[in-house]
Amino acid sequence: MTPAGRRRALTSDTSSRHDPESRAAARHFGRRRFLTVTAAAAALAFSTNLPARGASGVAELDAARIPSDPFTLGIASGDPQPGSVLLWTRLAPVPYEPGGGLPEQYVVVEWEVASDERFSLPVRSGTTIAHPEYNHSLHIEVDGLEPDRVYYYRFRTGAWISETGRTRTAPATASAAAKLTYAAVACQAYHDGYFTVHRHLAQDDVDVVLHLGDYLYEYAVNSAGGARDYTDRKLPDFFNREVMTLDDYRLRYALYKSDPDLRAAHARHPFVVTWDDHETENNYAGDISENNDPPQEFLLRRAAAYRAHWENQPLRSAQMPSGADMRLYRRLQWGSLAQFDVLDTRQYRSDQAYRDTKHAPGPESDDPARTLTGAAQESWLIDGWGASQALWNVMAQQVCFSQRKLELGAEAKMSMDAWDGYRASRRRVLDGAKAAGVENLVVMTGDVHVGYAFDIKEDFDDPASATLGTEFVATSVASGRDGVARPSNWDTYLKANPHLKFYDGRRGYVRVALDRRTARADFRTVSAVTTPGAPITTAASFVTEAGNPGIEPV
Template sequence: MSGGISRRDALVGGVAALGLLAAGCGRTKKTALAEPFTLGVASGEPTSDGVVLWTRLAPQPLAEDGLGGMPGRVVAVEWELAEDEQFRKVLRRGSVDAAAESAHSVHVEVEGLSSGAEYFYRFRAEGQVSPAGRTRTAPARGTGLPDNGSGTGGEMTMCFVSCSQYEHGYFTAYRRLAEEHPDLVLHLGDYIYEYQAGVYTLPEGNPRGHAGPETETLANYRQRHAQYKTDADLQAAHAIAPWAVVWDDHEVDNNWANLVYEKPEIPQPEFARRRAAAFQAYYENMPLRKSSMPNDGALQLYRRLHWGDLATFHMLDTRQYRDDQACGDGLKSCPARTDGARSITGAEQERWLLDGFRESRARWDVLGQQVFFAQLDLDPGAGEKNNLDAWDGYAANRDRVVQGWVDAKVRNPVVLTGDVHAAWAADIKQRWDDPGSATLGTELVATSITSGGDGTESRPDVEAVLPGNPHIRFFNNRRGYVRTRISPREVRADFRAVPYVSREGAPVETRASFVIEDGRPGLNPV
């Protein structure tokens, strides 16, 4: 690269787009807006010939009305996509209107691109230019599986994350993830947290605070998303690769289930309005396609992404359609959790998932979803205690999913999970009460980015229950993410962790690595 500026300097380091003196992209014009790109840029939803490009204009991102200091008028936003990071070979450019009704967010669906290719993009609004982002398209399906490590069908690097509570620490793990230069990032929920400042507090105190009250209105949710998006480490992670996102509970409210609020004393119609506001703000602030635009208080979030013949990512929504948690929710023994009528996916999404298993020709079928999938008995004694907010509270639905991939002869099922603020790895067993029964799949659980604070080297409460759960192969209580390298031969999972989040600049290290071999479900330590 010319000028001695590396890709990491330009993208991870947050330097604005290179080549800004190219035609039409100067900063010399006096502008009508202050710096509008305070929330950075993002891309997502890669296909073999396209991708979504995202930004949102917000010169005053923490404005209480949620509109980011933008005027009520429509603002034209120009975009361009190039082969190179200097933008000397611009392939596509266009203009899209950003309106107050969508919080001046834009979602550009670019099509007709080459498959398995790297691109760079940026935006311009009223004379000002955004930082540049790096994105890529997926390999085309039917192109074979050359195991050449090229990233064009033979191998990919995918990182997945969850649970970034702004108050609980600094988003250094996002920065370290960006330095991995992944091909794809999956965010599995709790991208924001809804609490008013100081409500969800660490014992040692929170290192930084939320702006605004608990999120209940559209203005509240827009402001909260904007506060998170101002974080430079999060912006770096968005700018380095396309994302595929699903929500969990805190994007709306803690432990919500369908139209059931955490607090049963709140009338349901009031929660329906709050949920609709959260859905609207979520769409506005994520690089999602128009097919996910909210409609009549609902948002279509479950969908599939295909990475050539290598992997199919089945992205699930385990919140919007679930039955209310059994037995009043919580960690307890509850016979109702095995009720065959209870569902965490809803009947329609379950049919969609099982149909996808039958139709899949991918080497790896990956479920990107929110809550703990494997059974986990949290009673260290002879009794039983389960997390009723997770798949354990919907055990029959889980059994049907597992049987679905057995019936469809899914070659390599892998479940990815967030939510629990710690890293776990588990074998998925045919019978949970029989450690010698067949291993049918694998679960990898990402710890949080910050939620829970620095974490600890040991958790006696967890260590006490591990002997009673022999299918659990790994646990770690630090913050970070999971880096996977997916090839036709294997999935390698590296559990990456930072030693602290209470201050900035932490290094990252690998706390454990496992390999899942093609055609041989189960975890093999490296």
């Protein structure tokens, strides 16, 4: 279908929930604003070379003149490797102002890594520059570390010292690592509630966190913080519109990263991040926007979103965007125990079939030419499985991989935004896994604001067909507000999808523990996010055995 013939439908069971009136008003204002700043956005979004020190007349800012704490957005680490960690921070003494309250000058920042929390056993240190061109963000790739070790880190500029972060390296690639525990989170709409889930995650004992997308939302956030209903503070009016420009995206990251619970999770654990749609725009597909904007206009917006994403996430230089393109898919190893293939299912996908409405599969959605990953990423994934020496192959990605009928009957409708709308693409991936001899496939998913556990079937319409792997879907951190254990469609979904073994509609995260025999998933949920401080419980636990695909309750 051509872009001109396409009209998006926003449905309640995907990540497109929002307030229609606020969105319409915000889009009217935001689009007008966006068109007036196209030239400026282009100049920023398409400039990718790291500026040289003092280039273009930019001078050094005396850090002693920074009047308040510049580490208001916290610190983070990411993408652990056997001898290396990536450390991140962004200087913003006034986070809700363009530029973070700093002038267009570079700032010298010191960093430290130690074996102990008191920094009495220093390991690595250095000095770097926070450039205004990158919104004073820092991405420090620290090499020469020991594999499979916990480290502590911090930053300093002038008289200001950041909080202390805890991170770790991965085991040596060929080592027979005995165990790994990771958590998966997704979908954290600030305006839908507090990030209580992240507070509990910060207190959990995990080695790494997978963030599976929708780290932020482009929708308007009113002065009361939406469902947070602030009474002791008021957010600036510029948050109350849809994000469009580079400054908009940067400020929206500042809003999210100033949340103390999210800051705590980042400081405690290394993150492996990927995006879904809302980091840019709801349900976009490649260069096709939700509302059929001219591609050249939408790509400007995409470039701004991608640049702000890199600036504000613990990502390595290999992920630095080039204009409207960014190589986000990548591979990480945890010794010979696990291989993580981190996918990008937004940037390269074909347009959603049937105008992105709920629809039964048909000739349009089943066209073999359609792809969710793009040809290059699909080949990279399958080739990587062929070369994998890992016991567990974990595919970290965004939208439901397993078939998910939304109603009963032979012609049941499905989501055209998920893999059900790209069944030929899914078939190629599963056939590739089989050809590569992948026996222990674990798919990690976000997007739908509920927790699921699926058996991945050879033929989803035949319950007796072979089970090829397991899919664990992490519910949202806040999106969808509080949720309930059994949504209204709970019974229908379980009857329509015999391979669906668990369904819970509350907020939370999934924790997965891998060892040489089993993978165990614990679905952790909170009772509410519209009020802070809710306790966390384990809603259900499942286990799958190595060499014996299929999940069983614990």
